[in-house]
Amino acid sequence: MTQALSLPTGIAVHLATDPLPQTFLGYRRSHGRPGIRNHLIILPVVAGAHLVAQRIAARIPGAIAVPYLDDGVSGKEDEAMTDRVLIGAASAPNVAAVLLVNQANDGRDSHIAHEALLRTPGRPVSTMSIEACGGSVKAIAQGTTLAGALAEAIANAEREEFPVSELIMAAECGGSDATSGMASNPVVGVCADILIDFGGTVCFSETTEMMGAEHILARRACNEEVARRIIEIVANVEKAANAVGATVAGGNPTPGNMAGGLSTIEEKSLGCILKGGTRPVQGVLDFAQPITGKGLWLMDTPGHDAVSVSAKAAGGSHLNIFTTGRGSPLGNAIQPVMKVCANAATVAKMSDNFDFSAAPIISGLATKEAMGQDLYRLMIAVCSGQLAAAEAIGHYEFAIHHIGILD
Numbered sequence: 391m392t393q394a395l396s397l398p399t400g401i402a403v404h405l406a407t408d409p410l411p412q413t414f415l416g417y418r419r420s421h422g423r424p425g426i427r428n429h430l431i432i433l434p435v436v437a438g439a440h441l442v443a444q445r446i447a448a449r450i451p452g453a454i455a456v457p458y459l460d461d462g463v464s465g466k467e468d469e470a471m472t473d474r475v476l477i478g479a480a481s482a483p484n485v486a487a488v489l490l491v492n493q494a495n496d497g498r499d500s501h502i503a504h505e506a507l508l509r510t511p512g513r514p515v516s517t518m519s520i521e522a523c524g525g526s527v528k529a530i531a532q533g534t535t536l537a538g539a540l541a542e543a544i545a546n547a548e549r550e551e552f553p554v555s556e557l558i559m560a561a562e563c564g565g566s567d568a569t570s571g572m573a574s575n576p577v578v579g580v581c582a583d584i585l586i587d588f589g590g591t592v593c594f595s596e597t598t599e600m601m602g603a604e605h606i607l608a609r610r611a612c613n614e615e616v617a618r619r620i621i622e623i624v625a626n627v628e629k630a631a632n633a634v635g636a637t638v639a640g641g642n643p644t645p646g647n648m649a650g651g652l653s654t655i656e657e658k659s660l661g662c663i664l665k666g667g668t669r670p671v672q673g674v675l676d677f678a679q680p681i682t683g684k685g686l687w688l689m690d691t692p693g694h695d696a697v698s699v700s701a702k703a704a705g706g707s708h709l710n711i712f713t714t715g716r717g718s719p720l721g722n723a724i725q726p727v728m729k730v731c732a733n734a735a736t737v738a739k740m741s742d743n744f745d746f747s748a749a750p751i752i753s754g755l756a757t758k759e760a761m762g763q764d765l766y767r768l769m770i771a772v773c774s775g776q777l778a779a780a781e782a783i784g785h786y787e788f789a790i791h792h793i794g795i796l797d
Contacts, residue, residue, distance in 0.1 A: 410766060412588055414557065415549035415774040419483060420512030423556050426708045426773040427484040428547050430540055431723065432533070434458040435476055435502055438493035442526050446489065446533035450541050456723040456788045468793050473502060475678045475790045478704025480506035480515065482724050483558075486547060487514040487540040491533060495521040509680070514543045549775065555589030557773060558681050560707035560725075561665040562594070564695035567715030573732035573751035573758065574713035575664035580762020581711065581769060582667035582686070592666065592686050593675070593702055597623050598693035599662040607663060607688070612670045619674040623690045665713060677791060678704040695720055696789035699727060703788075709772060711765070719743045721785025726778035728769065745772075745779050 416424035432455045434443040440458045447455035456479060480488045480502060488506070492499035499517040507515060516536040523529035561578055563570055582592040600607060604624040611617035672685040678701045681687055689705060691698040695718065699710050703724040710725055712718065715733045717740045731737050732748035746765055750756035772778050 408767075410584060410588075410763060411770045412554050413551050414554055414770050416552050416556070417486065417547050418550055419510065422481075422510050423483045423558070423706070423708075424550070424552050425483040425486065426557075426775075427726070428486045428544055429454055429484050429724065430487045430489075430537065430544060431456050431479070431485050432489050432491060432537060433476065433479055434491045435499050436493045439491040439520060442520055442529050442533060443491045445530045446491070446537050449530075449534045450537045453537055453541065454723050454786055457786070458788070458790070460790065460792065464792065471677060471793060472790055473505070475700065475704045476502050477505045477509065478678050478680065478706065479724055479788070481509040481513070482703060482706060483708060484725055485513070486544040488516075489533060489537050489540060490515070490517045491529070492517070492519040493521065495519045514540050516540060553589065554585060554770065555684075557585060558591040558593065558707040559585055559769065560593050560699070560702035560710040562596070562695065562699050562702075562710050562712040562727075563599070563662050563665060563714065564712065564720065565714040565716035565718045566662065567733060569732035569748075569752055570713050570715045571662070571664060573748040574715065574730045575662065576758040577732075577748045577751070577761045577765055578665040578711050578713055578730060579667040580758055581766040582665065583669055584763065584766045585769075586667065586669045586685055589684060591681060591684050593681050593689055593705065593707055594663075594666045595689035595691040595698050595702060596662070596693045597627050597690050600624050600688075601627065603663045607671055610668075610671050612672050616671055616673055620671065620688065623674060623688075665711075675705065677701050681705045681707060692791055694789070694791070696787050697791045700724075700788050700790065709769070709778070711769065717743065719780065719783070719785055720787055721778075721780030721783070723786040723788040726772050727780045727785070728772060728778045729780065730765065742783065743779055
């Protein structure tokens with residue numbers, strides 16, 4: 391049974407009393423976790439291949455071109471991080487097939503394809519370069535043929551039932567305000583705890599937004615090494631800022647956060663970490679490192695929404711639950727991004743962009759426990775095929791974090 395609760399914003403929230411679902415409908419993969427989407431992605435491996443990838447995808451119904459708009463990599467460490475993101479994108483559980491598009495005929499596309507296939511054998515993968523094709527126009531034509539064959543190869547996939555223990559949920563917050571820590575993040579935390587208790591996995595990140603709360607996360611670590619690592623990654627962020635004469639607190643909270651009622655980085659962090667729920671922290675992952683364990687994990691990423699969401703998607707998360715108080719339309723090319731907001735005014739202004747309103751908590755009409763269960767039910771519906779607002783609109787953002795100084 392469900393009880394409909396009508397809000398002034400026009401978004402209806404259903405406070406359900408039915409048993410919590412423990413299965414979802416996904417796509418079986420020949421290796422690794424099942425997917426909740428059956429995407430064909432066109433993946434440029436350098437910025438110069440971006441336009442060709444976009445033109446190819448436009449010719450294949452349902453294909454998604456992953457954006458790649460930066461100026462390249464700087465140094466071996468940065469190149470390794472970029473490759474890790476691209477390999478993760480090519481092998482993500484929601485990706486059924488991938489066409490890698492290179493600019494030069496230097497074998498980088500083949501390298502990424504090889505590494506992706508080592509991670510997920512049996513996936514249909516094709517590679518090409520603009521140079522080898524004889525230019526962009528010919529590359530678009532050849533790429534369309536290759537992508538068409540890939541689309542045909544995955545066209546007959548059907549959803550099957552899987553236990554929710556196969557799911558990896560990512561959590562993110564951006565454009566936070568006072569309602570984020572009061573309601574949105576706690577609701578996501580309840581949802582996270584439910585999934586973990588059913589054997590699933592949850593990952594959240596943005597190391598800058600753990601600052602001032604790292605000791606709380608460290609106390610929840612499953613062992614001393616994990617606790618030490620949590621303290622270490624937060625300290626490293628402050629050291630990096632100090633090295634260029636800045637502080638993390640000097641840029642956090644952002645002007646938007648402060649306009650939304652947040653006063654200090656500690657206040658922001660204490661609210662941010664609530665989206666990870668209450669279960670023990672099992673480990674700390676590097677940027678875009680594969681998420682292979684169960685339970686709650688942290689990923690070391692900067693506090694930039696598009697970059698952080700993309701890192702967890704490349705790490706293997708199936709979907710991202712993104713809380714915001716001031717509003718954000720951000721989506722992702724590889725996974726659904728569900729938007730949760732507890733600021734009724736923001737939901738009213740940007741209702742197209744939200745999947746779930748936690749505003750009843752602020753007005754005293756609901757508890758975080760009840761709404762967390764309802765959010766969990768909605769998450770499983772999205773995992774089983776219901777479109778999140780961002781993907782229905784076509785928000786397919788993707789961003790790669792770079793380290794070092796670009797030439």
